[in-house]
Amino acid sequence: MxxxxxxxxxxxxxxxxxxxxxxxxxxxxxxxxxxxxxxxxxxxxxxxxxxxxxxxxxxxxxxxxxxxxxxxxxxxxxxxxxxxxxxxxxxxxxxxxxxxxxxxxxxxxxxxxxxxxxxxxxxxxxxxxxxxxxxxxxxxxxxxxxxxxxxGDVCLNVDHRWFAEHDLAEPTTLEDLTDPAYRDLTVVTDPAASSPGLSFLLATVGAFGEDGWQDYWRDLTANGLAVSDSWSDAYYVDFSGSEGAGPRPIVLSYASSPAAEVPDGGGEPRTGALLETCYxxxxxxxxxxxxxxxxxxxxxxxxxxxxxxxxxxxxxxxxxxxxxxxxxxxxxxxxAPPAEEPFAVDPETVDAHRQDWLAAWREIVVG
Structure with missing residues (x-):
């Protein structure tokens, strides 16, 4: 069976x-x-x-x-x-x-x-x-x-329609998400509870280094970040771009996700991946x-x-x-093109620091 x-x-x-x-x-x-x-x-x-x-x-x-x-x-x-x-x-x-x-x-x-x-x-x-x-x-x-x-590339995805309707330029980089213009717009998943969440945490370590990633998360949290326990909740409940029900137009998902959003019969998907944010x-x-x-x-x-x-x-x-x-x-x-230069962290470094990074993340984001 x-x-x-x-x-x-x-x-x-x-x-x-x-x-x-x-x-x-x-x-x-x-x-x-x-x-x-x-x-x-x-x-x-x-x-x-x-x-x-x-x-x-x-x-x-x-x-x-x-x-x-x-x-x-x-x-x-x-x-x-x-x-x-x-x-x-x-x-x-x-x-x-x-x-x-x-x-x-x-x-x-x-x-x-x-x-x-x-x-x-x-x-x-x-x-x-x-x-x-x-x-x-x-x-x-x-x-x-x-x-x-x-x-697979874990990347932030955006709802093109939401940004067009609100006359706001879409973010492109990790740094953009800390801009007040994007306050209360992003939802990610808990790195201790989901594989994409851990990959996104590692993306920030790869992007900002072991000395800078914690400051990034402090800024991101202060800018109204939402955290979900699961990818499905983040994507189908909190995100505005897939089933259109959620309030947040930026979600942690995959570079391949927009291929699933192509309308029946063809056409352009409502969503896109930010390929400068991927792990x-x-x-x-x-x-x-x-x-x-x-x-x-x-x-x-x-x-x-x-x-x-x-x-x-x-x-x-x-x-x-x-x-x-x-x-x-x-x-x-x-x-659904893959990222040309995804962030990376050496697997041995991840293994040596994973638990410490998760504990630090929880203290910063959850308190």
């Missing part, structure tokens, strides 16, 4: 995206398997079902792939997939560390660069590098224990140390890098595939 929940997706475009990717996947599967082998291959990753057994995938609660692809993996390999989702990326890594002596499953997906060093240092992963890892993954490769699968998340997969089904875990990592799965990721999880050779959906090409 496979059970997943999905919190990152923009549901208004889900049905169309799923239909399109299902057609593409079905056509592709008539010619090849999803794990890199031909239909004549045997054993793990082959097409004769000789491997068998269950592969338990431990993941965050935003994991989603088209059902046709998951079924094809099972039919190609003979494995049965089960999923376990203990929470967001932070909760995922916490659970892996706490259960290191009795791992929750065989393979993990969803460890992002904010928590990668903690997972590696805790010894919860075994080394594995797929033969089919694309060259474009090398730039975000964090070592032999982790395989990059997808990436790049990279999500990884890895074989869990002590896995009962090592071959199955490796086959699943290979599967995540297959062209079919990489092409499925934008429509299912609203992330960019790590394989840059994969064509993006047309709406993404037009309305």
């Amino acid at each position: 496979r059970t997943t929940t999905r919190t990152r997706t923009h549901t208004r475009t889900r049905c169309a995206a799923n239909a399109a990717t299902a057609v593409i996947a079905t056509a592709a599967l008539t010619a090849c398997t999803l794990t890199g082998g031909s239909d004549d291959d045997a054993g793990p990753g082959g097409g004769d079902g000789a491997a068998g057994g269950t592969v338990t995938v431990v993941t965050h609660d935003s994991f989603a792939l088209s059902e046709d692809l998951l079924t094809a993996f099972e039919e190609d390999t003979g494995y049965t997939l089960e999923t376990l989702a203990p929470g967001d990326a932070g909760a995922l890594v916490n659970q892996l560390v706490l259960t290191a002596d009795a791992p929750l499953g065989d393979v993990v997906y969803g460890i992002d660069n904010a928590y990668a060093t903690r997972a590696v240092d805790a010894g919860v992963l075994d080394p594995y590098t797929p033969d089919g890892q694309p060259a474009s993954a090398d730039a975000v490769d964090l070592g032999e224990e982790l395989t990059p699968v997808d990436k 790049r998340q990279v999500e990884h997969a890895g074989v869990l140390a002590g896995a009962q089904n090592v071959d199955g875990a490796r086959a699943f990592v290979d599967f995540l890098l297959s062209p079919e799965v990489q092409a499925d990721i934008p429509g299912q999880m609203y992330m960019y595939p790590v394989d840059d050779s994969v064509d993006l959906p047309e709406a993404w090409e037009r309305h």
Whole structure:
């Protein structure tokens, strides 16, 4: 039985995206398997079902792939997939560390660069590098224990219509948000409770340095910042630009979010991403140390890098595939370009200071 929940997706475009990717996947599967082998291959990753057994995938609660692809993996390999989702990326890594002596499953997906060093240092992963890892993954490769699968830019989004109606220029930079002209207009998410919130905190560390980010948050808070516990509440309740119900025209979301706001039948989306405010998340997969089904875990990592799965990721999880050779959906090409120079913080620095930064943030923003 496979059970997943999905919190990152923009549901208004889900049905169309799923239909399109299902057609593409079905056509592709008539010619090849999803794990890199031909239909004549045997054993793990082959097409004769000789491997068998269950592969338990431990993941965050935003994991989603088209059902046709998951079924094809099972039919190609003979494995049965089960999923376990203990929470967001932070909760995922916490659970892996706490259960290191009795791992929750065989393979993990969803460890992002904010928590990668903690997972590696805790010894919860075994080394594995797929033969089919694309060259474009090398730039975000964090070592032999982790395989990059997808990436996403966490950025502030704006409601174009609101700013036009109020005859106010849209902000473009992080510094702009502290201008009194934008007082009470911004909503972000709590970095201790959400992955985008932590990424935005890291964006400010990357932008202003370890000595300056706290002053920035003091100024931002003084300018009427709102903080929500979840991305969905911030985007669909507080933000004015998606369903149009909220009072705030600036929200923390993703560079890909405007692609979900293209009107039915085409046209320009109501929203846009501020590409000078972004922090790049990279999500990884890895074989869990002590896995009962090592071959199955490796086959699943290979599967995540297959062209079919990489092409499925934008429509299912609203992330960019790590394989840059994969064509993006047309709406993404037009309305969801990635940031050219996202902010970054070294993963080891993040791991060393994450808890201190979160405590400082809470003292400044919550009091």
